[in-house]
Amino acid sequence: MFDDFQEIDEDDNFGSYEPVEPDGLKQPRYSDICYGHDDVEEKLINLINSGAMPHALIFSGIEGIGKSTLAFKLARYLLKHGTADSAQDSLFGDAPLEATSLTIPADDPVFAKVASGGHPDFLYIERPTDAKTSAQKKNIDVTTARKVAPFLRKTASDGGWRVVLVDDADTMNRNAQNALLKILEEPPANALLILITHRLGAMIPTIRSRCRVLNFQPLELEILEKLMTQEVSGDVSTNERKMLSALASGSMGAVQKIIESSGFEIMQQTLAILEGWEKWDWEAIHHLSDSVGRAGQEDNFYNIERIMFWLCETCVFTKAKNQLTLPAPIDMEAFTNLLNHYSLDEWVKICDNLREHFAQAHFSNLDKKQAVLAAFNIIKTV
Numbered sequence: 001m002f003d004d005f006q007e008i009d010e011d012d013n014f015g016s017y018e019p020v021e022p023d024g025l026k027q028p029r030y031s032d033i034c035y036g037h038d039d040v041e042e043k044l045i046n047l048i049n050s051g052a053m054p055h056a057l058i059f060s061g062i063e064g065i066g067k068s069t070l071a072f073k074l075a076r077y078l079l080k081h082g083t084a085d086s087a088q089d090s091l092f093g094d095a096p097l098e099a100t101s102l103t104i105p106a107d108d109p110v111f112a113k114v115a116s117g118g119h120p121d122f123l124y125i126e127r128p129t130d131a132k133t134s135a136q137k138k139n140i141d142v143t144t145a146r147k148v149a150p151f152l153r154k155t156a157s158d159g160g161w162r163v164v165l166v167d168d169a170d171t172m173n174r175n176a177q178n179a180l181l182k183i184l185e186e187p188p189a190n191a192l193l194i195l196i197t198h199r200l201g202a203m204i205p206t207i208r209s210r211c212r213v214l215n216f217q218p219l220e221l222e223i224l225e226k227l228m229t230q231e232v233s234g235d236v237s238t239n240e241r242k243m244l245s246a247l248a249s250g251s252m253g254a255v256q257k258i259i260e261s262s263g264f265e266i267m268q269q270t271l272a273i274l275e276g277w278e279k280w281d282w283e284a285i286h287h288l289s290d291s292v293g294r295a296g297q298e299d300n301f302y303n304i305e306r307i308m309f310w311l312c313e314t315c316v317f318t319k320a321k322n323q324l325t326l327p328a329p330i331d332m333e334a335f336t337n338l339l340n341h342y343s344l345d346e347w348v349k350i351c352d353n354l355r356e357h358f359a360q361a362h363f364s365n366l367d368k369k370q371a372v373l374a375a376f377n378i379i380k381t382v
């Protein structure tokens with residue numbers, strides 16, 4: 001993950017150092033933008049100002065909404081202002097600085113050190129990379145988790161905080177989570193462990209009970225569109241931005257995955273087929289199912305699942321409001337006819353059947369080609 005960073009010499013002047021930032025959407029370590037979570041940031045600021053920062057935090061919420069971005073902001077703030085000898089900039093000095101924001105300027109040396117992975121008091125842990133495939137593994141193993149405790153027990157280099165950020169913490173198995181318990185039971189002073197979780201229920205109760213849980217809400221549509229305007233490069237039309245916002249379910253990470261997997265093309269194919277209701281173009285459906293049935297097309301299988309769910313759920317919400325037409329960008333006559341062909345109860349049944357079908361496809365690792373064919377039949381045969 002850190003292969004794209006410049007080499008750093010310990011004697012370098014970090015004031016002039018700038019990390020190499022990859023193209024595309026900013027990764028959390030590079031970003032100073034975190035919209036939509038002012039309430040959580042305010043809670044963190046209050047904890048800092050009251051001297052009540054806990055030794056462990058869990059940031060919980062769906063994937064891709066800014067949990068890691070805010071965690072990096074908090075880490076940078078503590079590493080910048082939480083030193084014992086920084087006078088006015090200290091959390092512990094005689095005249096502590098009252099926090100009003102967690103933002104640290106992007107040209108600050110602490111920002112560069114944290115982004116590069118070169119700050120001596122900061123450790124970022126994520127799912128390790130498979131040496132053979134160069135792909136991220138599905139889980140954080142116990143060996144990786146065991147790095148946390150000895151790091152937090154070390155003395156901070158400048159007398160301030162030591163911070164560990166564990167991303168995808170909910171992918172740790174029980175042994176890996178148990179490896180964190182000792183440091184949570186006997187936490188050292190001025191040490192903070194931040195666990196990023198997309199499934200809070202996957203964390204064992206003894207971990208949850210020893211951490212302060214902060215819940216993050218999905219991003220609102222206006223915020224998603226604002227982020228896309230600022231951070232999504234390339235020629236993306238207004239309708240495509242609206243489609244992305246609707247499909248992402250409040251997750252900027254979902255937007256990123258759709259873009260990176262060239263999901264627009266697959267989604268346009270899927271919508272074109274759905275627009276052909278009530279006479280399916282089965283040749284096009286077989287072509288679509290063949291294209292995602294091959295190895296390496298898992299993201300596009302998810303994209304088909306995502307757009308079918310979105311269309312059907314939009315029909316449910318529209319029916320529930322007693323409206324006769326669908327919202328843009330699917331306010332075409334063909335979709336309106338599809339909407340009004342089924343009753344509200346039938347649309348609810350379609351959604352339930354699709355949810356059960358795709359859950360079974362993932363759980364049992366069913367053939368993706370057959371799973372796509374069956375999904376179209378679910379809409380057709382209610």
